[in-house]
Structure formats: C-alpha cells, structure tokens
Amino acid sequence: MISPVRKMFDGIASRYDFLNHFLSCGQDVLWRRACCRELRHALKNGDRALDENCAGEKNCIGDKKCASDKNCAAVRLLDLCGGTGDFAVTFEKFCGKPAKAILGDFSYGMLRGAAGKKTSAAPVQLDAMKMPFADSQFDVILNGFGMRNLPDARGGLQESFRILDNGGYLCVLEFFSPRNVFNKFFYKVLAPLFIPVMGAFFSGKREAYEYLVNSIIRFLPVDEFCRLAEECGFEVKRVKMFDGGISFGVFLQKPQKAADASQGSVAR
Numbered sequence: 001m002i003s004p005v006r007k008m009f010d011g012i013a014s015r016y017d018f019l020n021h022f023l024s025c026g027q028d029v030l031w032r033r034a035c036c037r038e039l040r041h042a043l044k045n046g047d048r049a050l051d052e053n054c055a056g057e058k059n060c061i062g063d064k065k066c067a068s069d070k071n072c073a074a075v076r077l078l079d080l081c082g083g084t085g086d087f088a089v090t091f092e093k094f095c096g097k098p099a100k101a102i103l104g105d106f107s108y109g110m111l112r113g114a115a116g117k118k119t120s121a122a123p124v125q126l127d128a129m130k131m132p133f134a135d136s137q138f139d140v141i142l143n144g145f146g147m148r149n150l151p152d153a154r155g156g157l158q159e160s161f162r163i164l165d166n167g168g169y170l171c172v173l174e175f176f177s178p179r180n181v182f183n184k185f186f187y188k189v190l191a192p193l194f195i196p197v198m199g200a201f202f203s204g205k206r207e208a209y210e211y212l213v214n215s216i217i218r219f220l221p222v223d224e225f226c227r228l229a230e231e232c233g234f235e236v237k238r239v240k241m242f243d244g245g246i247s248f249g250v251f252l253q254k255p256q257k258a259a260d261a262s263q264g265s266v267a268r
C-alpha cells in the first residue's frame with residue numbers, strides 16, 4: 001500500500017521547488033549551501049575522503065593537486081529523501097562531482113522534478129527505512145528536510161548508519177521542534193496562519209502544508225535528536241543553527257574503526 005506521506009509528496013511535487021523557496025524566502029538555498037561548505041571543509045581536512053596524494057582533479061573533492069587518478073578517494077554520495085535533488089545539486093557545486101551519486105526518494109513525482117537539474121545523481125525510488133544497498137556503501141549521506149517525515153527517526157538513523165562507510169558523514173538539515181520562545185511563536189502561531197494558506201493558494205493542497213507545520217511541532221527538538229543519533233552509534237560533530245533556530249544542520253559521523261578513532265572530525 002502507498003503511504004499517505006508518499007501520496008502527499010507526489011501531489012505537491014510539481015509546485016515543491018517554488019513553494020519551498022517562496023515560503024522560506026529563499027533561505028533553504030542558503031542553508032543547503034552552508035551545509036555543503038561545511039562538508040567540503042570536513043572532507044578536505046578529514047582523514048578518509050581525501051587522499052593526501054590525490055584530490056583536485058575535476059572529479060575529486062578538494063583543491064590540492066591530484067598525483068594519481070588511481071589514488072583518488074572520491075566520494076560516494078547519497079542524497080536521501082532527496083526529492084527534486086536540490087541538495088545533490090548544491091553538493092556538486094561546492095564539493096565537485098562525486099565518484100558515485102544517488103538521489104533516493106520514495107516519491108516518483110518528486111524524483112521526476114530533478115530531471116534537467118545539474119547533478120550527476122541517479123534517481124532511485126526507495127524507502128529510507130529499508131534501502132536496497134549493502135552495508136558501508138557511502139561516504140556522505142545528505143538528508144534535507146526528510147528525517148521528520150520518516151515513521152521512526154531511530155530506524156531511519158540506524159538504516160543510514162548501516163550504509164555509511166566508517167568515517168562517513170550524515171548531514172541532516174531539518175526543522176526541529178521549537179524550544180525557545182521566538183521559535184515557538186513562529187511555528188505555533190505564525191506558521192499555522194500563513195503556510196497552509198499560501199500552500200493552498202499555490203498548490204491547491206492545503207492539507208500538505210498543514211502537515212508540514214504539524215510535522216515540525218511533533219518532531220524531536222535538536223538536542224534530543226542528537227542524543228538519539230549518538231544512541232544509534234553516530235558521533236555528533238557539529239550542530240549549526242540557522243536563522244535563530246528556524247532550522248539546523250546536524251553533522252554526524254560514523255566513527256572510524258577503533259584504530260583511527262582520534263582522527264577526522266569536522267572543524268567546529
């Protein structure tokens with residue numbers, strides 16, 4: 001049976017990009033950029049995605065000169081809950097073309113919205129709770145505004161952990177449940193007034209935009225999400241707050257094997 005959330009995203013796919021940019025006043029673009037800048041920094045200075053002898057050739061992350069293509073430790077990227085692919089597009093713009101890139105989402109309509117965009121990511125229709133990949137297949141997983149839509153954040157984190165390679169990064173860009181007075185006022189008073197009205201006006205799908213606001217209020221606060229990620233085995237490397245807490249970028253790393261555990265953290 002098709003899940004109601006999947007049906008909902010199929011229903012709004014054609015207006016998704018426009019409404020995303022419109023409702024966030026273009027901030028979503030800046031948040032994705034900030035996350036990708038951070039990842040570039042982590043990949044360049046980390047201990048695994050960049051081989052010292054490598055990097056700098058067009059399809060390699062970083063800007064040192066590449067000594068040998070054979071040594072090129074290029075990145076394997078998954079843009080999970082990737083929708084119309086904007087996170088993958090931004091990643092490639094900032095970090096270069098990955099060795100392998102996949103855009104994974106369960107909504108066919110959303111994936112179709114990625115057609116024609118500047119990304120090498122291959123669209124794959126999948127469920128983030130049970131992905132068709134073997135263990136340790138990816139160096140970077142992006143998850144932009146997808147985590148709170150999953151039926152179970154713990155299960156989603158565990159599944160991403162499974163398919164990440166040791167030392168790999170999961171970057172979660174998300175609206176978390178509001179904690180401070182300003183954010184509570186924004187999400188509990190202002191957002192329910194204008195987001196469903198605007199959503200209904202431009203997409204005809206008021207209930208999808210009511211769901212958007214409710215899913216944020218119902219989701220975990222960012223500190224609880226970080227604790228959950230740690231329980232799932234991740235190291236929390238950085239939490240970056242955007243626009244006073246309207247959204248956050250959470251950078252998680254699957255630990256290196258015990259022998260290298262001290263290396264390769266994202267600069268704070």
Ligand SMILES: C[S@@+](CC[C@H](N)C(=O)[O-])C[C@H]1O[C@@H](n2cnc3c(N)ncnc32)[C@H](O)[C@@H]1O
Pocket residue numbers: 005006009020080081082083084085086087104105106107110126127128129143144145146149150151
């Ligand atoms: C709010 S959109 C975010 C799209 C994109 N990442 C972005 O940054 O704009 C959330 C996406 O998560 C997808 N999604 C929700 N639950 C999913 C699941 N269980 N498996 C795969 N994709 C899922 C939806 O289809 C939708 O495209």
